[in-house]
Amino acid sequence: MPRLLTLSRAARLVGTSRVALQLKIRSGELPSFDGMVSADDLLRLYPDIRLEEDGGFEQVREIKERAFGRRVRERLLPSQEILSQRLYEQSTELADLRSHLQRYHAMMEALRSRIREQENKPGMAALGAFLDGQLAEILGAAEAPNALSVMDDMLRVMSAHVTLHPSGHDFFVEGADTLLEAALRAGLAVSYGCSNGNCGLCKARVVSGEVRKVRPHDYVLSEAEKSQGYTLLCAHAAVGDLVLEALETGSAGDIPPQQIVARIKAVEALGEGVRLLHLQTPRNNRLRFLAGQSATLTAGDTSAQLPIASCPCDDRNLHFHIERNPNDDFARQVFDVLRAGDAVTVFGPWGDFVLRADSPRPILFVASEAGFAPVKGLIEHAMSLDRAELLHLYWHTQRPAGHYLANLCRSWAGALDNFRYTACDEGGAADLVGRMARDHADLAAFDVYAAGPGSFVQEMDAALQRNRFPASQLRLEIV
Numbered sequence: 277m278p279r280l281l282t283l284s285r286a287a288r289l290v291g292t293s294r295v296a297l298q299l300k301i302r303s304g305e306l307p308s309f310d311g312m313v314s315a316d317d318l319l320r321l322y323p324d325i326r327l328e329e330d331g332g333f334e335q336v337r338e339i340k341e342r343a344f345g346r347r348v349r350e351r352l353l354p355s356q357e358i359l360s361q362r363l364y365e366q367s368t369e370l371a372d373l374r375s376h377l378q379r380y381h382a383m384m385e386a387l388r389s390r391i392r393e394q395e396n397k398p399g400m401a402a403l404g405a406f407l408d409g410q411l412a413e414i415l416g417a418a419e420a421p422n423a424l425s426v427m428d429d430m431l432r433v434m435s436a437h438v439t440l441h442p443s444g445h446d447f448f449v450e451g452a453d454t455l456l457e458a459a460l461r462a463g464l465a466v467s468y469g470c471s472n473g474n475c476g477l478c479k480a481r482v483v484s485g486e487v488r489k490v491r492p493h494d495y496v497l498s499e500a501e502k503s504q505g506y507t508l509l510c511a512h513a514a515v516g517d518l519v520l521e522a523l524e525t526g527s528a529g530d531i532p533p534q535q536i537v538a539r540i541k542a543v544e545a546l547g548e549g550v551r552l553l554h555l556q557t558p559r560n561n562r563l564r565f566l567a568g569q570s571a572t573l574t575a576g577d578t579s580a581q582l583p584i585a586s587c588p589c590d591d592r593n594l595h596f597h598i599e600r601n602p603n604d605d606f607a608r609q610v611f612d613v614l615r616a617g618d619a620v621t622v623f624g625p626w627g628d629f630v631l632r633a634d635s636p637r638p639i640l641f642v643a644s645e646a647g648f649a650p651v652k653g654l655i656e657h658a659m660s661l662d663r664a665e666l667l668h669l670y671w672h673t674q675r676p677a678g679h680y681l682a683n684l685c686r687s688w689a690g691a692l693d694n695f696r697y698t699a700c701d702e703g704g705a706a707d708l709v710g711r712m713a714r715d716h717a718d719l720a721a722f723d724v725y726a727a728g729p730g731s732f733v734q735e736m737d738a739a740l741q742r743n744r745f746p747a748s749q750l751r752l753e754i755v
């Protein structure tokens with residue numbers, strides 16, 4: 277029976293992305309068994325895995341972090357308690373193996389002495405010689421340790437692998453993350469409310485594996501819930517690999533509005549006339565939203581509803597892109613008054629410009645001018661989901677410095693095999709649809725997400741209709 281690994285674990289072990297492995301499965305280079313791959317097939321495809329190169333999966337993580345704007349995330353070791361529990365489990369497994377081997381050894385010795393006692397009987401001498409020869413061969417072969425197995429054991433100590441039922445989505449819990457933090461980092465829209473142990477909305481059932489409380493919580497699970505294995509995702513971490521039964525948000529309508537007071541982490545120039553307003557929510561009170569949605573921001577006596585330019589996978593960070601506009605009070609506040617540390621009230625989320633998580637189709641993202649903000653959130657979400665399908669971004673602007681995050685888009689294209697970036701600075705929405713149709717002969721095979729000023733979005737809608745593009749595969753957002 278070959279040792280089977282999930283795609284996520286296999287990708288980490290050989291230092292590549294899930295996307296790269298999915299492409300190899302599709303091309304037939306890597307056999308797959310119910311979505312899993314065998315360690316032997318992996319070693320055949322990646323024969324150069326070395327323990328000293330254990331930075332393999334770190335490399336992929338770094339690419340993603342670079343792609344996410346070089347924000348360095350806090351990465352801690354799991355708590356001592358969890359580490360020692362994982363080491364204890366590995367040691368128990370090792371002790372079992374050792375005692376098993378000792379029993380085999382004793383059996384082999386008994387067999388050899390029995391054969392020697394009966395050497396005079398026909399065939400026994402030959403059988404003894406065969407056994408001695410085989411044992412000499414096995415014991416004499418100085419086999420190198422299987423790098424993949426050793427790395428897998430190390431990985432099991434440093435992180436735990438979680439599979440969600442019924443969706444089959446999976447993710448890793450690393451460092452001091454709770455199950456909720458790890459799931460959101462992986463781009464999964466699990467159900468939750470307060471994120472600090474009060475509401476019970478993050479309840480999930482442990483199907484197999486063990487969890488440990490790492491944060492205090494006031495919500496009390498009933499005795500019946502406890503006996504059925506329910507746990508709170510926001511207050512627990514995984515001791516080892518886990519299977520959980522958990523609710524995942526299907527649509528924007530499932531998320532109630534919330535009001536949170538966040539602090540400004542930074543106000544940065546993104547280019548000529550555009551500022552990044554970077555907010556951070558309190559440690560114990562995240563904003564629950566789906567990538568692509570908007571929120572209402574209030575600072576002093578000015579307010580504005582703005583698309584969120586980051587994704588829920590980006591921890592407690594909320595990004596907004598603000599264009600200079602002398603007629604917009606909130607924009608004037610951001611450009612002239614607000615500073616790091618100031619409070620901003622966030623109310624939302626709003627809108628349904630969100631990814632169709634269950635669609636298997638490749639995606640064309642179209643951003644016009646500041647329509648890039650919600651599209652950026654969607655792209656980061658798609659990246660965190662490790663989708664293998666093509667993601668192609670067209671960013672249209674008629675302002676000279678309108679591609680204010682062009683370097684970020686180029687870094688995405690450089691880091692990810694399945695991402696393409698096209699900057700457009702001529703023509704209108706209809707010309708852009710013509711270009712998309714030339715780039716992708718079968719336009720109807722894609723989902724299209726387009727955001728921008730009203731006139732651009734309406735023209736794009738009309739042009740796609742003339743191309744008989746299926747309306748159900750189109751999502752539009754006026755910014």
Ligand code: FES
Pocket residue numbers: 468469470471472473474475476477478479495508509510511
């Ligand atoms: S999200 Fe409220 S208790 Fe976990």
